Amino acid sequence: DIRMTQSPASLSASLGETVNIECLASEDIYSDLAWYQQKPGKSPQLLIYNANSLQNGVPSRFSGSGSGTQYSLKINSLQSEDVATYFCQQYNNYPLTFGSGTKLEIK
Amino acid sequence: EIQLQESGPGLVKPSQSLSLTCSVTGYTITSGYDWSWIRKFPGNKMEWMGYISYSGSTNYNPSLKSRISITRDTSKNQFFLQLNSVTTEDTATYYCARYSWGPHYFDYWGQGVMVTVSS
Numbered sequence: 001d002i003r004m005t006q007s008p009a010s011l012s013a014s015l016g017e018t019v020n021i022e023c024l025a026s027e028d029i030y031s032d033l034a035w036y037q038q039k040p041g042k043s044p045q046l047l048i049y050n051a052n053s054l055q056n057g058v059p060s061r062f063s064g065s066g067s068g069t070q071y072s073l074k075i076n077s078l079q080s081e082d083v084a085t086y087f088c089q090q091y092n093n094y095p096l097t098f099g100s101g102t103k104l105e106i107k
Numbered sequence: 108e109i110q111l112q113e114s115g116p117g118l119v120k121p122s123q124s125l126s127l128t129c130s131v132t133g134y135t136i137t138s139g140y141d142w143s144w145i146r147k148f149p150g151n152k153m154e155w156m157g158y159i160s161y162s163g164s165t166n167y168n169p170s171l172k173s174r175i176s177i178t179r180d181t182s183k184n185q186f187f188l189q190l191n192s193v194t195t196e197d198t199a200t201y202y203c204a205r206y207s208w209g210p211h212y213f214d215y216w217g218q219g220v221m222v223t224v225s226s
Contacts, residue, residue, distance in 0.1 A: 001169075034212045043202060043216035050210055087153055091211040095168040098153035 002026050002090050006099030014107045017078045021102045023088035025069040032092035035064055035073045038101075039084045047086075048073065080106055109133035111203050111217035119197075119224050125190040129203030129217060130183070137161050137181050141206040143213065144177060144188045146199040154199075158206060159186050193224045 003026040013019045023033065031051035036044035046055045048064035051071055061076040075082055083106055088099040115127035129142070136142055141158040148154070157167035159177045167175050171190070179186040190197060200221045204213040 032211065036213070043204075043218055044213070045216075046212050046214060049212045053210070055212075085151060089153075089213075094166060095170070096155040098155070101151035101153070103151070 001095055002029060002093055002097050004088055004090055004097050004099040006088055006102055008102060009100065010103040010105070012105045012107050013078050015078055015080065019075045019078060019104065021073045021075075021086050021088075021104075023066075023071045023073075023099045025071070025090055025092075028068050029090045029092035031067055031071075032090055033064075033066070033071050034089045034091065035062075036087045036089065037082075037084045038087065044087065075104075078106070082106075109205070109215045111205065111215055113201060113203050113217045113220040115201075115220055115222070117221060117223060119193055119222060120226055121194055121224055122192055125188070125193050125197060125222055125224070127188040127201055127203075127220060127222070128185055129187070130185050131205075132184070134205070136179060136184055136186060140208070141166075142177075142179070142186045143204045143206050145202045145204055145213070147202070147219070148199045156188070156190075195224050198222065198224045 005024040007022050033051045035048040038044040047058050052064045063074045086102045110132045112130045119125045139161045141160045143158040144156040159165050174191045176189045200219045202219045203217045205215040207214045
């Protein structure tokens with residue numbers, strides 16, 4: 001199985017700040033990576049696919065980057081509605097695997 | 108609008124079977140895509156459990172392969188999860204989701220159903 005190591009586990013930032021969340025794959029996943037946002041009590045929503053493609057309707061303050069084994073999600077100009085848990089997920093190989101999640105809070 | 112809705116018992120006894128239903132509206136499950144079950148454990152760990160494809164083929168996470176079965180009823184546009192011999196470690200929120208192939212991602216999710224395994 002491809003192991004996805006996500007960091008940090010939790011993050012507290014101020015409104016308007018920029019935050020970065022990292023995912024490290026145990027092997028090259030060739031940009032086969034998605035990022036999801038899960039707000040409390042809701043199901044996950046797709047933000048980014050193919051490591052850097054923004055899903056329709058997702059605000060442009062979200063962006064993804066990376067290649068090989070290292071990937072990141074960047075949120076610019078943090079808004080209150082960004083409070084959520086964020087997950088990465090690889091689809092390069094089965095079984096599909098997820099990162100352990102990053103819980104984002106506002107200071 | 109495509110919607111997925113999980114249903115099933117919220118409490119299962121250890122050693123018994125967990126059975127859940129995902130009802131899909133707005134899209135016919137035999138038209139395309141893979142139809143997955145995913146679970147989220149307390150503490151946030153997410154696990155893909157398996158899928159049934161539009162054609163009826165299945166693919167399971169090897170960690171569950173001896174205990175899991177995903178089937179469907181095309182007349183009701185539903186697919187099902189059965190997980191046998193559950194333990195307390197199977198306590199989780201269970202989601203059904205549609206998996207797109209090109210590009211690859213889970214694009215529609217149910218709201219999730221919490222299942223507790225306890226005597």
